[in-house]
Amino acid sequence: MAQYARSSAVAVIRLCNPPLNALSLAVLQALEDGLKKADADPSVKAVMICGENRKFSAGADIRGFSSPKRHEGALGPIVSLIESSEKPVVAAIEGVALGGGLEVALGCHYRIAHVKAQMGLPEVTIGLLPGAEGTQRLPRLIGLPAALDMITTGKHIPATEALKLGLVDEIVEENTIEAAIRLANKVIGQPLGPRRLSLKPIPRLPNMEAFLREALVKVKKQARGCLAPELCFQAVRAAAERPFAEGVRRERELFQVLLTSGQARALQYAFFAERAVRRWDTPSGASWSSAAPQPVRKAAVIGLGTMGRGIVTSLVKANIPLVALEQDLEYLNKGRKAVMLLLEREAMKMERGAQALDFHNPARLQFTVDFDLLHDVDLVIEAVFENMALKKEIFHKLSKICKPGALLCTNTSALNIDEIASATSCPQQVIGTHFFSPAHVMRLLEIIYGRHTSPTAIATAMQLAKALKKVGVVVGNCFGFVGNRMMFPYVQQAVFLLEEGSRPEAVDQVLEDFGFKLGPFRMSDLAGLDVGWRSRKDQGLTGPSLPAGTPARQRQGQRYSPLPDLLCEQGRFGQKTGKGWYQYERAGGRTATPDPWLHSFLSHYRDTHHIKTRFIDQEEILERCLFSLINEGFAILAEGIASGPEHLDVIYINGYGWPKHRGGPMFYASTVGLPRVLAKLQKYSEVHPDVPGLRPSAFLKKLVAAGNPPIKEWMSYLSQQSSKL
Numbered sequence: 001m002a003q004y005a006r007s008s009a010v011a012v013i014r015l016c017n018p019p020l021n022a023l024s025l026a027v028l029q030a031l032e033d034g035l036k037k038a039d040a041d042p043s044v045k046a047v048m049i050c051g052e053n054r055k056f057s058a059g060a061d062i063r064g065f066s067s068p069k070r071h072e073g074a075l076g077p078i079v080s081l082i083e084s085s086e087k088p089v090v091a092a093i094e095g096v097a098l099g100g101g102l103e104v105a106l107g108c109h110y111r112i113a114h115v116k117a118q119m120g121l122p123e124v125t126i127g128l129l130p131g132a133e134g135t136q137r138l139p140r141l142i143g144l145p146a147a148l149d150m151i152t153t154g155k156h157i158p159a160t161e162a163l164k165l166g167l168v169d170e171i172v173e174e175n176t177i178e179a180a181i182r183l184a185n186k187v188i189g190q191p192l193g194p195r196r197l198s199l200k201p202i203p204r205l206p207n208m209e210a211f212l213r214e215a216l217v218k219v220k221k222q223a224r225g226c227l228a229p230e231l232c233f234q235a236v237r238a239a240a241e242r243p244f245a246e247g248v249r250r251e252r253e254l255f256q257v258l259l260t261s262g263q264a265r266a267l268q269y270a271f272f273a274e275r276a277v278r279r280w281d282t283p284s285g286a287s288w289s290s291a292a293p294q295p296v297r298k299a300a301v302i303g304l305g306t307m308g309r310g311i312v313t314s315l316v317k318a319n320i321p322l323v324a325l326e327q328d329l330e331y332l333n334k335g336r337k338a339v340m341l342l343l344e345r346e347a348m349k350m351e352r353g354a355q356a357l358d359f360h361n362p363a364r365l366q367f368t369v370d371f372d373l374l375h376d377v378d379l380v381i382e383a384v385f386e387n388m389a390l391k392k393e394i395f396h397k398l399s400k401i402c403k404p405g406a407l408l409c410t411n412t413s414a415l416n417i418d419e420i421a422s423a424t425s426c427p428q429q430v431i432g433t434h435f436f437s438p439a440h441v442m443r444l445l446e447i448i449y450g451r452h453t454s455p456t457a458i459a460t461a462m463q464l465a466k467a468l469k470k471v472g473v474v475v476g477n478c479f480g481f482v483g484n485r486m487m488f489p490y491v492q493q494a495v496f497l498l499e500e501g502s503r504p505e506a507v508d509q510v511l512e513d514f515g516f517k518l519g520p521f522r523m524s525d526l527a528g529l530d531v532g533w534r535s536r537k538d539q540g541l542t543g544p545s546l547p548a549g550t551p552a553r554q555r556q557g558q559r560y561s562p563l564p565d566l567l568c569e570q571g572r573f574g575q576k577t578g579k580g581w582y583q584y585e586r587a588g589g590r591t592a593t594p595d596p597w598l599h600s601f602l603s604h605y606r607d608t609h610h611i612k613t614r615f616i617d618q619e620e621i622l623e624r625c626l627f628s629l630i631n632e633g634f635a636i637l638a639e640g641i642a643s644g645p646e647h648l649d650v651i652y653i654n655g656y657g658w659p660k661h662r663g664g665p666m667f668y669a670s671t672v673g674l675p676r677v678l679a680k681l682q683k684y685s686e687v688h689p690d691v692p693g694l695r696p697s698a699f700l701k702k703l704v705a706a707g708n709p710p711i712k713e714w715m716s717y718l719s720q721q722s723s724k725l
């Protein structure tokens with residue numbers, strides 16, 4: 001768990017816990033033993049700490065925080081032990097030094113890093129704070145502003161930036177271990193007092209009070225209900241205002257508050273869920289463990305609308321050469337201009353700027369209207385309008401033009417992958433890749449396999465997600481797939497609540513207070529109300545194909561609200577037209593303000609349909625929206641559309657603005673308790689028997705009857721499936 005060796009007068013302690021040398025109890029014990037051994041040996045004059053496999057350490061073992069044998073108290077004293085050593089201790093940082101790993105390095109008297117190493121205190125992202133005295137030492141080393149930024153955001157910084165900040169003493173391009181041993185030999189006998197961070201004062205700021213005040217406002221705004229950033233702030237403030245030992249006590253108190261908060265558990269669940277979904281499988285037995293991806297050396301994107309532009313930008317950023325195709329020169333030129341603008345902006349954000357992206361080179365990014373140029377690409381992403389006939393026509397063409405084996409992806413948010421694949425002679429190569437807008441920003445990629453999609457195609461799409469730095473989640477083919485399918489009943493409830501007496505701003509407020517980035521109405525306005533309208537027209541729910549005499553508020557015996565259709569008929573498509581559920585300062589404006597027109601329109605609508613309004617409280621708004629979404633999630637799991645609740649949660653956190661500190665909808669249901677979710681659904685379903693979304697799913701009932709098992713056991717109640725968590 002830690003190897004002890006000698007290099008002449010330098011004792012070498014190597015942390016060993018593959019793959020990332022997480023600091024388990026055993027590693028900490030071995031580190032402590034190594035330090036004591038070095039201390040007791042008079043022939044040892046200095047110590048060097050490094051990590052096995054060229055990785056320093058990814059920090060405390062996160063699984064340990066939820067185990068009964070918690071180890072959170074063990075690390076701080078070891079960091080102190082390192083710092084108080086009478087022999088100089090040098091940290092040799094390779095790979096990553098994160099969380100507790102960086103705190104160990106902060107206890108060392110010197111830090112030397114490989115140029116490619118990454119450092120950070122990401123505890124905040126798993127609902128904690130750097131509780132091994134990191135909140136007290138880091139500000140003493142790099143100053144309050146930089147330390148606060150690192151600790152409250154959890155960002156990883158490259159070694160070059162760490163050097164500029166003074167976090168490391170030196171960076172090397174070659175052998176870090178040898179350089180660290182050289183440094184250790186050089187500093188033998190030099191005074192250690194100035195190197196002990198606990199003894200250093202915090203570098204003073206001329207306007208400390210004002211700085212802290214402003215920083216707190218910023219942290220609170222970004223936290224949106226998540227506790228950890230604010231408590232991180234408080235711990236750092238203690239470093240600024242109190243002596244070291246008192247600051248450490250405060251850090252411990254705050255750490256305990258976070259550790260026992262449900263939020264830390266939710267965020268740690270989300271951390272492992274994101275990793276679990278990489279190990280995908282399908283009901284037919286295809287799996288990540290046996291499928292190998294095909295290389296993607298060249299790609300193509302068809303359609304340069306909003307989605308296509310974002311997808312092109314993502315591919316260029318991932319350094320994949322590509323061809324961008326449009327239907328005619330007018331659309332091509334418009335699309336090219338927009339893509340170039342996006343790429344210029346992305347290049348400005350990047351360290352090495354435009355050279356790194358190289359998007360002016362036609363060998364890397366080529367714009368065309370000629371389908372034949374797609375003959376040699378390994379992968380095509382079609383991102384045209386959501387229209388089945390058009391998509392089928394394109395896929396038919398692609399299966400003739402593309403080389404054998406090329407992966408054919410369709411970017412769709414709901415259309416049937418099998419039907420699209422049926423237009424080709426190679427359905428095994430057809431797969432859904434549902435990007436989220438803006439596609440170069442949003443992390444989620446929903447990957448949808450059809451009946452004939454090959455395991456290689458799934459593995460290649462997952463590999464693509466990784467190359468694009470996205471989270472790929474493999475799901476089955478059904479209307480709306482996972483994300484949008486769960487969204488339908490949620491949005492439907494929100495609209496029903498308006499019919500019954502609520503207002504868009506009241507519903508949005510409740511869901512935004514819960515932690516969503518945007519409530520359902522603000523989100524619809526952003527996405528464009530016309531998108532759903534078109535889909536409802538295609539489904540025959542509204543528009544000219546609706547049979548005469550269909551009741552306004554009913555479809556196939558179920559409750560239906562024509563409210564969104566009526567808004568669209570008025571040309572209110574949301575932000576793009578300056579009016580939707582809210583009004584905006586202009587077409588394309590972003591500032592939503594409540595619209596008196598809409599309020600009177602709603603009153604008139606209720607009068608027309610003789611709807612008796614009532615006051616709807618926050619609890620009902622929250623429960624009807626969230627529990628109907630969760631209920632659909634249980635139906636999806638029962639149908640085998642996703643292979644575990646973690647898939648649904650990862651999709652919601654990364655694609656739908658679900659607050660991560662609540663762990664995703666299915667995790668949230670597990671914290672509320674399934675019996676309560678069931679009881680509430682039963683209650684609302686009795687009041688609204690014509691709303692299928694409120695009728696409890698059979699799987700939810702089964703789990704409640706089984707005694708409300710923990711989330712990781714849910715899938716074992718469905719045939720052979722098991723959770724990967």
Ligand SMILES: CCC/C=C/C(=O)SCCNC(=O)CCNC(=O)[C@H](O)C(C)(C)COP(=O)([O-])OP(=O)([O-])OC[C@H]1O[C@@H](n2cnc3c(N)ncnc32)[C@H](O)[C@@H]1OP(=O)([O-])[O-]
Nearest residue numbers: 022058059060061062072075098099100122130131132275
């Ligand atoms: C005492 C109080 C103060 C201290 C607090 C802390 O230190 S809190 C900690 C602060 N530190 C952090 O928050 C850093 C957390 N780690 C990371 O952010 C990333 O792992 C990474 C960026 C280091 C590498 O990304 P990458 O995509 O290259 O690799 P990957 O992510 O796939 O990881 C490979 C495997 O290692 C696993 N595993 C990793 N770290 C830990 C861990 N600490 N623990 C346990 N397990 C960990 C991971 O689950 C995966 O296992 P699987 O699925 O194969 O069974």
